[in-house]
Amino acid sequence: MRQYAYRAQIFHLLDDPQHDAEAFQYFKDGLLIVEDGHVKAVGSFRRLAKTLRASTKINHYKNHLIMPGFIDTHIHFPQVDIIGSYGRQLLDWLQDYTFPAELAFKDSKVCVETARFFVKELLRNGTTSALVFGTVHEGSADALFAEAQKKNMRLIAGKVLMDRGAPKGLLDGKDLGRAATKRLIKKWHGRGRLGYAITPRFAPTSTPEQLAMAGVLKAENPSVHVHTHMCENKDEIKYVGELFPDSTDYLDVYEKHGLVGDKTVLAHGVHMSASMCKRVSANGAAISLCPTSNMFIGSGLFNLSQLRRHKVRHALGTDIGGGTSFSMLMTMNAAYSVCQLRDLSLSSMDAFYMATLGGAKVLGMDKYVGNFELGKEADFVVMDLKATPLIARRLKIAKRLKALLFAIMILGDDRMIAETFVMGRSVYKK
Ligand SMILES: [Zn+2]
Structure with a gap:
């Protein structure tokens, strides 16, 4: 040897x-x-x-x-081409930029070419592991896994689940995305260093039926991750309240459908109540903090003191393309600024921890990296x-x-x- x-x-x-x-x-x-x-x-x-x-x-x-x-705990590979687009707030951003960009991924050539660029860009920025969103198209996840496998990366990804609130070309069909997700899990989960994440985009773009289906898939495949967004932006939170009137809060929507456990990563968590922090902590789920995205889209300043107080697991994500840089160093810089505005001084040790070993823990890969x-x-x-x-x-x-x-x-x-x-x-x- x-x-x-x-x-x-x-x-x-x-x-x-x-x-x-x-x-x-x-x-x-x-x-x-x-x-x-x-x-x-x-x-x-x-x-x-x-x-x-x-x-x-x-x-x-x-x-x-x-x-x-570096370990990036939240990023969208199909959004590399909308990084740095002038926009307003989250819900407009999705309609104006994200959805049109993601529609292009019905073409497998776009999937393959973008996956290649994306993986190269991760490595050029020193990021060796990531938790990644695809699009609703099965081919998007397939292309990304294939490219990550070529580089032998430890990477977790999934095809997005959406069945409402987006253009028709981005919605799962009658089976709610079940068959494609099952095929992808079978093909890629545990293959080499790869892992699968069941990936409902966020509560507003899934019907309760689709979320329930995702929960069943998770129960059938306990070793896969769940990756979604939560409490990023105030208008989004209000919208979730309207769509799910029976839920006590945003987290409850996911809890009700069996989607919150120790393999769940919730992106953002900018606006969380004490009760939500306690429940995320008790369930062993984790929050991916995405400061460049939160500032760029105007979502708010995450509350690290509150997360620490409730022992909520957390790490850093770039959230490309809402985020403005692939670089985890720049993400640490932004995290420092957010904490400064929240009267918390983030030490370099804390920041480097979140970008390396802390990220590995959040993704359940600290045994390996x-x-x-x-x-x-x-x-x-x-x-x-x-x-x-x-x-x-x-x-x-x-x-x-x-x-x-x-x-x-x-x-x-x-x-x-x-x-x-x-x-x-x-x-x-x-
Ligand atoms: Zn995101």
Whole structure:
């Protein structure tokens, strides 16, 4: 078995900084040893260099930082072409941009070409795992899974379920999307590193019958995820109240249909009551916080203090195309700004946790990825600490780790990603 060794500054988190502020490792001159796509060892170069086999060549990255690949817990692959479209609020955005863009995915050529671009763009931004929305078309999920499989990515996705409130070409037929979802689960769930997520877009675009069908599918396939939106925008919440008058709140719509459990990821959760936080927490579901999207679409400022108080699991998502960047660094920057406006100071450790190990936990993949624990899959990024003249100048004077990480998350973006590795294989190089 061939051995690979990477020498650089190395950083990774071992636990949630909220539980243990010291649960991280940083090696100023570090070495990451990979065998058969898995982490064999991580530590200081001085200590580990002598354990290397004579035949192992060391890849030395001077002025670079190696860390675990980023994990994006909410993103739409068919929306890459509407990123940066001028719009108003969520419900208008969907009608004006999202639905017309998604209609194009009835063409399998569009699915394949966009999936290819999307996966490349994830890797170019150092994102090695993601939870992804397709469109209602079976071919959209098929194309994305096929492309992710080519790169051997640990990725979860699903075809969208919708049977009302959208153009006819985007609605599931008489069987409510059951057959296509079942076929996709059978074909892709657990294949290689891939997983399936049952993906109702959000309560307004599914009838109670479709949500019930989704709940039955989830019960029949307990290991699949559920991925949807909740409490993003005030008009949306009001609309859900009108459509589901028998439900006590937005979360109740999903609870009633068996869609809220420890494999459920609810995107946004910007406007949640204490009761909703308690129930999400008790059910073990998670919230994907999407700050660039929330600010761009004008949805609001998420309340991290409240989520922490109720021990609600959470991590970060880009929410492309409502979100404005594929970069998890820029997403961390936006999360910091949102917290500032909520009187909470988000530390660099907390932000990097949410973008790596915390994201892995939210997606139930922390057994495999999220940090460099022995035996984990070697998904990692190499960041260029001299990516731009300003970054080089600013990082040079950041003497302590936390200051270095903070400057990276505020100034950094895709330009910092020098190389991305999936299972120890280089899949992107600047
Ligand atoms: Zn979304």
